[in-house]
Amino acid sequence: MEQKPNIRQEMQTMPHEPLLAIEKRLIGWSLIVGVVLMVILIFFSHTYFPA
Amino acid sequence: MEQNRKPLSEDWLSVWIGLLFFLLSLGVLVGADILGWVVTTSVWSDISKALAPVSKAYASVGGIGALILTYVALLAVLTAGSVALNADVKRFAGSFSVVFWISYLCWIVGSYANFAVTTPADMQKFGINWSLRLTNEGGFIVALIAGLIVGNLLPGLAEWIKEAVRPEWYIKTAIVILGGFLGITAAEKLSLATALMFRGLAAIIEAYLIYWAVVYFVARKWFKFSREWSAPLASGISICGVSAAIATGSAIRARPVVPIMVASLVVVFSVVELLILPFAAQMFLSHEPMVAGAWMGLAVKTDGAAVASGGITESLILASAAAQGINFQKGWILGTTTTVKVFIDVFIGIWAFILAYIWTTYIDVRQGQKARASEIWERFPKFIIGYVLTFVVILVMALGATPELTAKLRSAMAEANTFRGIFFVMTFFTIGVMSNFKRLWEEGIAKLAAVYLLCLFGFVIWIGLVISFIFFGGVQPPLVS
DSSP: OOOOOOHHHHHHSOOOOOOOHHHHHHHHHHHHHHHHHHHHHHHHHHHHOOO | OGGGSOOOOHHHHHHHHHHHHHHHHGGGGGTOOTTTTOEEEOOBSSGGGSEEESSGGGGGGHHHHHHHHHHHHHHHHHHHHHHHTTOOHHHHHHHHHHHHHHHHHHHHHHTBHHHHOOSHHHHHHHTOSOOOOOOTTHHHHHHHHHHHHHHHHOHHHHHHTGGGOOHHHHHHHHHHHHHHHHHHHHHHTHHHHHHHHHHHHHHHIIIIIIIHHHHHHIIIIISOOOHHHHHHHHHIIIIIHHHHHHHHHHHTTOOTHHHHHHHHHHHHHHHHHHHHHHHHHHHHOTTOHHHHHHHHHHHSOSHHHHHHHHHHHHHHHHHHHHHTTOOBOTTHHHHHHHHHHHHHHHTHHHHHHHHHHHIIIIISOOTTOOOOTHHHHHTSOTHHHHHHHHHHHHHHHHTTOOHHHHHHHHHHHHHHHHHHHHHHHHHHHHHHHHOOHHHHHHTTOHHHHHHHHHHIIIIIHHHHHHHHHHHHTTOOOOBOO
């Protein structure tokens, strides 16, 4: 029978996994693309879709 | 045998049930008032005047008659729906009855004049000299508190009714119905509605590209969580709670317990947000109603809690404005919250696909396991189809309609919207029931909760507020003409 995992114990003994390069790229590019798109969106919304 | 049939998802079921009520309400257009018997609750000081059928054509049914008819109709429709879900039908019918009656009783209690009245004129009308000014939708908060009591203090009852404790099903059905109501509202001010929808795109960028990245970084770098825990946690906190955590867990092939734990945590925190943020919005953002609406959609996680908090926020802010003699039209604040939330939901499948691609290609490479583009559709929240359909149908019908047709459409959507309110109150009650604080604590989720607390109160709420101001600041709902 499958045993129910002990979450409390798992939290305490979780092995450290260093950030991989691909994770750093995912985080970095998400933020860069997010900020750039946000600026573009602010421009378009105020220029073409004024409320 | 029959039990082996593949169950319909709650997502699709909410589309069909929402469309059923929507289509029946359109009977008004051809002179058939099919849903006019549905019960509506008014602010009361004399209980005998609390309930009434929504349409005067059914006045002879009376308030109690309307309530019983509404219960029977919903019991029949949702029990039929439970068959499609492969639920235990007898158990569902019994559980649903408890959910319905407690929820509705809460709504009636919340509509008591001393709780609900908002303007001095109404206080005079009801002969009272104080009020909590919670509006008639304060019943939602009463329902939430009742749910929390059942979920945390009456575990036997919570267990017995769990077959009908389905807040996501109720809120998605409500959102499908809400589409039509927002369609008629948008038709009156199409340019404003278009501008608001365009601004809603900001929510997608914020949730997926900014929130997610920061939460994932915090969970991985500062709290040393593994990737298996960090990705669903980031999605749960940033995107849309339960469904996003589950979609992400599945995309990165996490063990089932991971998204389940994250989803439970999200529900509990949503309740906390639901109890705090609408009142904070009323206190600090009464002069910026649309900012408040967008903020609820960006800051409150889970569809149920977000749209529900939009509803409460709208009631509270409209009440504050009314007390100062400003009468904003109903629907715009809630519409902004819903637009923001729906836009965020649309991209869950795409985001899950991107994560699946990265995980299967770079992180957890296994022979023959690649992300499939078809997963985007599999994870698409289908209730959005129903919402868009009802919104567009009513918008198209209302644009350029004669005043007579507009009045009929408004009446039809008011009837459908009454069901929306009932699904809302059941959502509040069942969210409360699901939020078992004690059990979560026993599971040892303190560290997960710490990430959530830090991210939510450290930046999710504040970035959401800033972006709401940038995009929705200065935008006012139209006034009642």
